[in-house]
Amino acid sequence: xxxxxxxxxxxxxxxxxxxxxxxxxxxxxxxxxxxxxxxxxxxxxxxxxxxxxxxxxxxxxxxxxxxxxxxxxxxxxxxxxxxxxxxxxxxxxxxxxxxxxxxxxxxxxxxxxxxxxxxxxxxxxxxxxxxxxxxxxxxxxxxxxxxxxxxxxxxxxxxxxxxxxxxxxxxxxxxxxxxxxxxxxxxxxxxxxxxxxxxxxxxxxxxxxxxxxxxxxxxxxxxxxxxxxxxxxxxxxxxxxxxxxxxxxxxxxxxxxxxxxxxxxxxxxxxxxxxxxxxxxxxxxxxxxxxxxxxxxxxxxxxxxxxxxxxxxxxxxxxxxxxxxxxxxxxxxxxxxxxxxxxxxxxxxxxxxxxxxxxxxxxxxxxxxxxxxxxxxxxxxxxxxxxxxxxxxxxxxxxxxxxxxxxxxxxxxxxxxxxxxxxxxxxxxxxxxxxxxxxxxxxxxxxxxxxxxxxxxxxxxxx
Amino acid sequence: xxxxxxxxxxxxxxxxxxxxxxxxxxxxxxxxxxxxxxxxxxxxxxxxxxxxxxxxxxxxxxxxxxxxxxxxxxxxxxxxxxxxxxxxxxxxxxxxxxx
Numbered sequence: 001x002x003x004x005x006x007x008x009x010x011x012x013x014x015x016x017x018x019x020x021x022x023x024x025x026x027x028x029x030x031x032x033x034x035x036x037x038x039x040x041x042x043x044x045x046x047x048x049x050x051x052x053x054x055x056x057x058x059x060x061x062x063x064x065x066x067x068x069x070x071x072x073x074x075x076x077x078x079x080x081x082x083x084x085x086x087x088x089x090x091x092x093x094x095x096x097x098x099x100x101x102x103x104x105x106x107x108x109x110x111x112x113x114x115x116x117x118x119x120x121x122x123x124x125x126x127x128x129x130x131x132x133x134x135x136x137x138x139x140x141x142x143x144x145x146x147x148x149x150x151x152x153x154x155x156x157x158x159x160x161x162x163x164x165x166x167x168x169x170x171x172x173x174x175x176x177x178x179x180x181x182x183x184x185x186x187x188x189x190x191x192x193x194x195x196x197x198x199x200x201x202x203x204x205x206x207x208x209x210x211x212x213x214x215x216x217x218x219x220x221x222x223x224x225x226x227x228x229x230x231x232x233x234x235x236x237x238x239x240x241x242x243x244x245x246x247x248x249x250x251x252x253x254x255x256x257x258x259x260x261x262x263x264x265x266x267x268x269x270x271x272x273x274x275x276x277x278x279x280x281x282x283x284x285x286x287x288x289x290x291x292x293x294x295x296x297x298x299x300x301x302x303x304x305x306x307x308x309x310x311x312x313x314x315x316x317x318x319x320x321x322x323x324x325x326x327x328x329x330x331x332x333x334x335x336x337x338x339x340x341x342x343x344x345x346x347x348x349x350x351x352x353x354x355x356x357x358x359x360x361x362x363x364x365x366x367x368x369x370x371x372x373x374x375x376x377x378x379x380x381x382x383x384x385x386x387x388x389x390x391x392x393x394x395x396x397x398x399x400x401x402x403x404x405x406x407x408x409x410x411x412x413x414x415x416x417x418x419x420x421x422x423x424x425x426x427x428x429x430x431x432x433x434x435x436x437x438x439x440x441x442x443x444x445x446x447x448x449x450x451x452x453x454x455x456x457x458x459x460x461x462x463x
Numbered sequence: 464x465x466x467x468x469x470x471x472x473x474x475x476x477x478x479x480x481x482x483x484x485x486x487x488x489x490x491x492x493x494x495x496x497x498x499x500x501x502x503x504x505x506x507x508x509x510x511x512x513x514x515x516x517x518x519x520x521x522x523x524x525x526x527x528x529x530x531x532x533x534x535x536x537x538x539x540x541x542x543x544x545x546x547x548x549x550x551x552x553x554x555x556x557x558x559x560x561x562x
Contacts (some may be wrong), residue, residue: 078558100562188562213561216472234558238527242517246472246561256562282529284556286471289482295531298538387513 060085065158070112083272084112090271091115093180095168095196097148098122099246099256100186100210100263107264108184109152113271115160116152117180120144121167127463131253167331169190170319173199182270184263187210190243191323191331195229197222201307202318206270206277210263214249214258217285219262220278220297223307224270227279232301232308237327247335255287340428345435347443349451352418361415362400363399363405365442367430368421376461378420378452386426393437419441420461424448464488464497464549470508472557475530477518478510499525499530500543502553524545527554 005348013174060081060353066088067074074081094101097120099195108116124132124139124147132144139147145165152161164176168187177183177199185196185207193209199206211217223229269275272356284293302309324331347355366373368379373383382399384392396417403415415437427444434442445451453460468484475482488505490497500522511518517525524530524541530537531554537545547553 096562098562133514186562188560190560193560208470210561211559213559214475216559218556218559220474233529234527236487237557238525239516242527242557243472243560249473249561251561284471284554286482293534293554294535295534296539297529297536 003098017226038196039182051275062088063274064247066112069156069158073111073179079272079274083274087112087268087272088114090182091117091180092182092184092267092271093117093119094184094186095119095192096186097132097134097144098128098186098188099131099212099251100260101148101184102132103257103260104184104186104264104267105134105148105152106155107261108267109156109159109161111268112156113159113268115162115180117162117164117176118145118148118152119164119166119168119176121165122149129249131256132255133253134228168196170195170199170323171333174203174315175317176204176338177203179235180205182267183207184267186260186263189245189331190237190240190329191327193230194237194327195321195323198313198318198321201229202313202315208263208266208269208270210256210259212259212350213244213246213251215252215287217255217259217283219259219266219285220281221266221270222279224277224279226300228298229299229304229307231306232304233297234307235301235303240327243327243329252287255285258285258287285437335423336425338425338428339424340432341444345431345443346428347386347418348446348447350453352445353456355416359407361403363396363403363415363417365396365417365419365430366421372422372463375463376449377430381420386421386430389430389433396434396439418445419443420445420452421448464490464547466502466547466550467552469552470553470556471554472559474521474546474555474557477513477515479512484510497547498543498546499532499537499541499547499553502547505531506555524555527558529558530554531556 061083062070062085070084073079073084090113092108092115094108094117097105097118101118101120105116105118120143122144124135124142124144126140128135129137133149135144135147143165145163149161149163166172166186168176173195183196183200183205185193187193187196197207200223208223210219210220221227259351266278270277280297280299282295282297284295300307305311306313364378364381366377366383367386367389368383369385370383377383385393400415400417407415417434419427419430419434419442421430424444424447427448431442431444449460450462453462464487466484466486466488470478470482478484488497488502491501503519503522503524507515507519518528519525532540532545532547533552
């Protein structure tokens with residue numbers, strides 16, 4: 001393929017990259033159309049993984065290779081060839097190829113689930129790598145589904161891996177979920193959790209639900225064998241302020257890893273019909289104190305609006321239900337963009353930079369929590385976290401006074417007060433508060449340190 | 464009455480990031496027994512240091528908080544009417560959604 005030319009001209013190189021990417025997308029589309037065609041044709045020569053050729057005359061249906069590949073599981077008296085055979089015939093859907101989905105998918109592929117579906121609409125990013133261990137650096141910028149499916153196929157080429165490169169929504173969920181036997185909820189937001197649980201109730205599928213944040217994790221099985229669903233436990237959604245996200249509150253990579261592994265285990269138990277699935281019980285994991293607690297939770301609620309006695313959740317109602325409105329929070333992980341202040345009380349990072357260069361007397365107040373401030377901060381900024389602002393008003397007053405004295409009597413105007421945070425939401429809350437406290441000229445820097453990194457200093461670290 | 468109270472899933476942030484509290488709680492005057500309802504109002508006035516609306520709604524916990532009495536969902540023991548006994552362990556845990 002022709003790929004020289006252009007020498008060192010970045011514009012031409014970028015053009016070439018764009019052209020090649022377009023060609024690649026076109027080829028990938030053609031491949032997926034052909035693959036879909038192939039799936040429609042009933043195969044004669046190639047037995048599907050769920051019905052391999054019987055070699056030994058037994059009724060379990062495991063091939064020569066499958067017996068060797070899964071031998072260590074076949075040797076387990078409480079698992080054995082019967083359980084393995086059921087596993088090979090099972091179809092499991094994992095929603096989310098992130099921190100929970102990564103280890104879950106790797107183990108489900110390795111252990112021999114016959115058909116493994118993956119739903120995700122995100123791309124692989126550098127700040128995913130510490131916990132989303134199914135992805136490699138080579139896939140940064142590419143769809144998580146493609147990356148995860150490639151990793152699963154690399155581990156086990158004998159199973160069927162199905163890529164659903166789309167967001168799971170009420171409108172498409174039933175169509176996807178109904179193709180599988182078991183669903184693993186490895187998502188990262190509240191509306192998805194209600195939606196997936198309701199979908200599993202409508203479609204009659206057991207749901208292995210895991211969650212992790214910070215240094216804690218939770219795990220349970222819903223809608224299994226007469227057990228409760230998510231709504232039995234949480235009929236009313238929590239206030240949206242109570243829903244923290246990994247991108248705001250942080251998460252230690254291995255914590256979702258532990259929970260994701262346990263989700264795979266529960267899914268394997270259900271698929272192969274061994275042991276006691278974690279239904280009507282919940283596992284609570286506290287990484288910091290190294291404690292795992294398994295608690296008994298309520299059974300199915302007769303009043304449950306989803307699965308209760310008088311519940312009527314027909315597919316049409318489910319498909320049109322507005323989960324984002326119900327939970328007052330978003331399906332996407334895009335951060336919130338508040339606008340609390342009039343334009344006169346805000347300045348852009350460019351304007352702020354000009355004022356600094358002009359030598360304007362000012363104090364830059366950084367209202368992020370201390371552990372954020374320690375990662376990176378603008379030179380000379382004063383850190384007072386938003387939560388402690390009330391008690392620190394005198395500190396701001398004296399910082400302003402000091403700045404005015406430092407600039408000397410030549411500067412006639414009083415020192416300005418600018419407020420910054422990570423993305424420009426807390427800085428607006430802080431300015432609102434400062435206005436009430438008498439600092440009427442306080443302004444927030446629009447878009448926070450992220451806008452500084454984007455518009456002023458590309459080398460300024462973002463996190 | 465000696466009780467162990469535990470906060471998790473982020474609720475510990477409302478009580479100065481301390482997860483485990485060993486406490487002495489007395490029954491309300493003129494009453495022999497201590498119920499979960501009594502305990503909740505005690506917790507609200509003695510342990511919750513900020514944003515009480517993140518812990519309670521009305522006289523119960525806010526939606527999304529699981530309450531466990533001796534590792535058992537309080538729905539199974541009578542919710543607010545659950546009678547507490549010496550050395551009981553009560554866990555308040557906020558449900559997580561991250562992944």
